[in-house]
């Protein structure tokens with residue numbers, strides 16, 4: 614009898630602080646290439662994150678549940694070296710998003726280093742749809758903080774969380 618086909622699994626790592634529609638777009642594209650996409654939220658940021666790791670995981674989980682093919686995207690958190698975690702979950706590839714040329718240099722350096730550390734894991738870059746090319750978690754946080762409308766760039770759960778956070782901040786200021 615033939616062995617069952619192994620599951621093709623990719624890891625999509627990042628800080629997702631918070632998850633945006635650009636991130637979701639890349640994750641969904643990755644499901645077209647892999648059986649399972651593990652959206653892995655890193656705990657090792659040097660700078661203090663805007664949202665806690667639990668909040669980021671919860672928002673990403675809810676955002677993924679609201680889209681298709683939700684069952685093939687799994688949200689987890691991790692700490693330590695990406696390649697170590699990728700090996701632990703038996704990922705075949707690391708997926709990263711490429712927006713503008715400005716992402717390229719950093720991503721290229723990171724990819725080459727990761728490949729050196731784990732030559733058996735492929736690095737794959739996917740481009741989001743045009744309207745998300747200029748989108749980053751950072752820009753979303755900044756626009757929202759200044760009172761701008763970010764509803765077209767983030768899932769509904771994230772918009773609610775951002776609004777709640779702003780209300781709490783306003784209350785503590787008044």
Ligand code: ADP
Nearest residue numbers: 626627628629635709710711741745748749750
């Ligand atoms: P950011 O750069 O937005 O703070 P992350 O560290 O969470 O984001 O990013 C995780 C991965 O997702 C990175 O490869 C990043 O380039 C990619 N990414 C983030 N936003 C987008 C987007 N709008 N379109 C495509 N890829 C994106």
